Amino acid sequence: MGQMTEKISEIKSCVTRLLDWYRRNARDLPWRRDITPYRVWVSEIMLQQTRVEAVRPYYERFLKELPTIRDLAGADDRVLMKLWEGLGYYSRVRNMQKAARDICERFGGQMPGNYEDIRSLCGIGDYTAGAIASFAFGLPYPAVDGNVLRVMARLTGNGGDILNPSVRKQLTAAVEDILPNDVPAEFNQAMIEIGATVCKPNGVAGGPVCKGCPFETACQAHRMGRETELPVRVVKTRRREEDRTVFKLWSGDRCAVCRRPERGLLSGLYEFPNVKGHLSMEEALNTVRKMGFEPLQILPMARAEHVFSHLVWHLIGWSVRIGDVEPDETLPYQFFLQSDIKKRIPIPAAFAAYAGQNSWTDGTEPQERVMTGAGPADQQNGKTK
């Protein structure tokens, strides 16, 4: 028997113990109850890049608003973005809607019941297809997410770069080898669960807890004392850093927002006006004037940072009181009551530090208010050019 075959058969001999462990220790998660293909799909897309605890309220709200695939297919873009606000990676939900429309056209509004058709849908990769096929239809396909890759790299003692596609392929093949055909859903869930709660990532998550792990006797990494060295991740690209200045422009109790372009980062979502660079107060005032408004008072807001997968924004903010603004369709900005922004306007998490302000002085740095020369009396005749 080859070395790998031997390792696999040792790992396989622990699967019954793994399933017992899962039955005793599975967390009670909303998407594990009342399983349907749509519910599995929504939860799996939400759980990509997002923690379980953060997903819970979004999941409940999303299904309440859009209980069926047809509802998702027909949802208004702004409603959809609002339901996703704060989860980030908005292309995920846009792709879901494309897939939902495709399901309505090609499959009568029902999720297809075979792996190839599920995999053909927009935004559904190998992992999600495997999760839907196994959890909802009981089909014997692996669902290999980051948790499972980590567990498998440790179990087989694979020291290759886990971000390398050929290493991922080897690890996926190893999962396929141990997957029991009669209980694929339970097995996949158990592997994900053990990765999330026992064989945890190194660093802040605390690393693996090998004592009592159902794989303790068969795990190569544990045997070699290398469990905290694996898996290997070679991160090649550094995130680009960018300074930006955000403006909260207040006209009475209404604030300016604008829609981002249809393509690119955070496409189609709303944002507070912002520009590249960290602007001084003088520069900020000039920028507001260039936007077509006369600033009356200005105050600095807190600094914030937002990390995207490829980019880090270092944000500073200015809260600026401006005069009355008449509705003007030619302006790129629309003014909304703060309460409406909170309820209806999808503002991405990147601007979270500036979204909660309830008045123009809220959340600003405690220092003397700066008057800019123009007073309210100068602003009574509509838009302040």
Ligand code: SF4
């Ligand atoms: S024995 Fe340790 S390293 Fe191996 S699978 Fe279990 S928790 Fe992970």
